């Protein structure tokens with residue numbers, strides 16, 4: 001079966017593994033091995049048809065080692081993850097985004113969504129909605145505020161990416 005390949009990037013500890021696990025397996029575990037880099041596969045339905053994904057959960061400080069570069073070049077879509085409780089993690093996205101565009105070496109839009117995590121930690125929130133709105137306008141990409149723990153807005157963020165990938169890379 002044809003699969004769309006998705007790469008999930010973001011600073012350590014922002015909740016990449018929790019987000020993917022919530023989407024793929026439907027549960028939330030409070031502890032994930034931060035060093036695990038794993039590919040998840042999932043098949044589901046959207047708009048009445050089946051889609052299939054291969055999702056790379058990245059890990060580690062050096063996010064652009066050779067195998068990852070190869071993966072980036074062949075990926076169909078990206079999820080850039082930051083934590084709403086850590087403003088520096090949003091700045092790191094900016095850098096990641098530029099490196100992805102640079103590696104891809106073309107000017108066509110790349111299917112991409114930006115996901116802010118840990119929306120449930122309201123008292124620890126550091127990133128105001130206004131700042132998110134500014135980034136969304138400047139980059140022209142959708143932003144989602146989510147909680148893997150509470151299962152808020154996780155599926156809509158993946159579905160948005162699936163729709164973008166279908167438009168850009170239709171199944172043969």
Ligand code: GDP
Nearest residue numbers: 012013014015016017018030032118147148149
């Ligand atoms: P990763 O390094 O980006 O893969 O981050 P993890 O998925 O391992 O998550 C790091 C920590 O944040 C873990 O302790 C998670 O339980 C916690 N976490 C992740 N997502 C959420 C969330 O939506 N809400 C809350 N409260 N904690 C979260």
Ligand code: MG
Nearest residue numbers: 016017032034
């Ligand atoms: Mg992880």
